[in-house]
Amino acid sequence: MDEFNASKPIYLQLADRISRQIVSKELKAGEKLPSVRDMGIKYSVNPNTIQRTYSELEREGILETKRGQGTFVTEQEERLVEQRVQLQHEQIQLFVQVMQEMGCSSQEIISGLKDYLNKFDLGDE
Template identity: 80%
Template sequence: MDEFNTSKPIYLQLADRINRLIVSKELKAGQKLQSVRDMALSYNVNPNTIQRTYSELEREGILETRRGQGTFVTEQEDRLIQLRGNLKEEQIQTFVQIMQEMGYSSDEIISGLQDHLNKKDKGDA
């Protein structure tokens, strides 16, 4: 899981991973994150990269640092709901853009997505 894309800064990729863990509820509201040093070891990156990741997520209101205690996922439910909506919108936007670049119309995208979800609901996907 420590493979990084060279086209985007590592600290932002780590922030994306933490956000996805929060949205998927693998990290819960109020849960303590690993220390900067432990997280750096987990991802095989410089501790400064983790500090920058934590600082960015704190600036966005996703994480909170409590002096002497560590870094925690925010307990502000409205912020977590907003994060979930933002991530969904980003994924949809990327998907639609790629499909449109390949020449698919909106109707083709919608019907393809409906077909896929119907297959998945039936256990075929």
């Protein structure tokens, strides 16, 4: 988990990880995040990188810094729902783009996805 992709800034990769932990409820609304220093040690990165990560997520409205207390996941449920929808759309866009690059039609993508979900019993149908 501590490996990073060289094509994307580390602070954005960390922001993505934290964001996914929040939308999957691994990190709960109102939960305190580790200090910048502790998080830097955990991921073997400079604390300035962690500060930039936290600042980015704060700018996006999913983290809040309370002076003297630390950094917390926002308790604004509507913002967390928006973040989940945004991440979902990003993943769907990437998936569809790759499938289209492979020459798949929209119908082939839909039927392939349905088949996959049914095969692994992951669907809600």
